[in-house]
Amino acid sequence: MKSKTTSLFSASTLALCAAMLFTSNGSAAPKDTLDAADVKFVKTEVAAGNAELKIAELGVQKAERADVKAFAEMLVKDHTQANKELNALATEKGVEVSAVMSPKHAEEFQKLEKATKADFDKEFLSEMVSAHKKCVSNFEEAAKDAKNSDLKAWAEKMLPALKAHLAQAKELAAK
Incomplete structure (x- = not known):
């Protein structure tokens, strides 16, 4: 019993x-999750942000011109903060991101790493113009079309700085 x-x-x-x-x-x-397009944006921009940070750090080390070195230093500061914010948002929304540099970004980094002192500033600025054009475009799209309000607000908040980076890169490249 x-x-x-x-x-x-x-x-x-x-x-x-x-x-x-x-x-x-x-x-x-x-759980407040992101739709497929928002997840793609987060993953793409985490990868791009990490790559831009590494390239900017390289710019701090290798730039010959003082104005290019100062620009690279500003990029390091701004992208470090932006990357922290985006990674925190990704974690909050349950998006797994990679810290490994994509092959495309690694190739660009290696190209800049191998650039001669005479060519580095020009190639670095060219890469920053190209990368920031794409970045501004992606952020404008996210600020307009993101489904998640937190992600949309973050993209809107980041746009002015990214546009300023692009304008400064273009100005320095024109010198």
């Missing part, structure tokens, strides 16, 4: 725990 009661109690406890587990998952507020 005692083992039958113990078995019945164990089964009841197990059933109650299972019911509580399913009920708590079913009644919990849904």
Whole structure:
């Protein structure tokens, strides 16, 4: 009799725990996730932001002109902060991102790393103009079309700085 009661109690406890587990998952507020386009934007811009940071750090080391070196230093500061914010947003929204540089970005980094002192500033600025044009375009699209309000607001917040980076890169490249 005692083992039958113990078995019945164990089964009841197990059933109650299972019911509580399913009920708590079913009644919990849904996690604020991103749609496929928003996830793609986050992943693309995390990769681009990480690459721009590494390239800017290289610019700090290799730039010959003082104005190019100062620009690279500003990029390091701004992109470090932007990358922190975007990574935090990705984590909050459940988006897994990679810290590994994409092959395309790695190729550009290696090209700049191998550039001679005479050519580095020109090639660095060319890359910054190209990268920031694409970045501004992506951020304008996200600021307009992102489905997630947090992501949309973040993209809108970042646009003025990115446009300023692009304008400054163009100005320096024209010298």
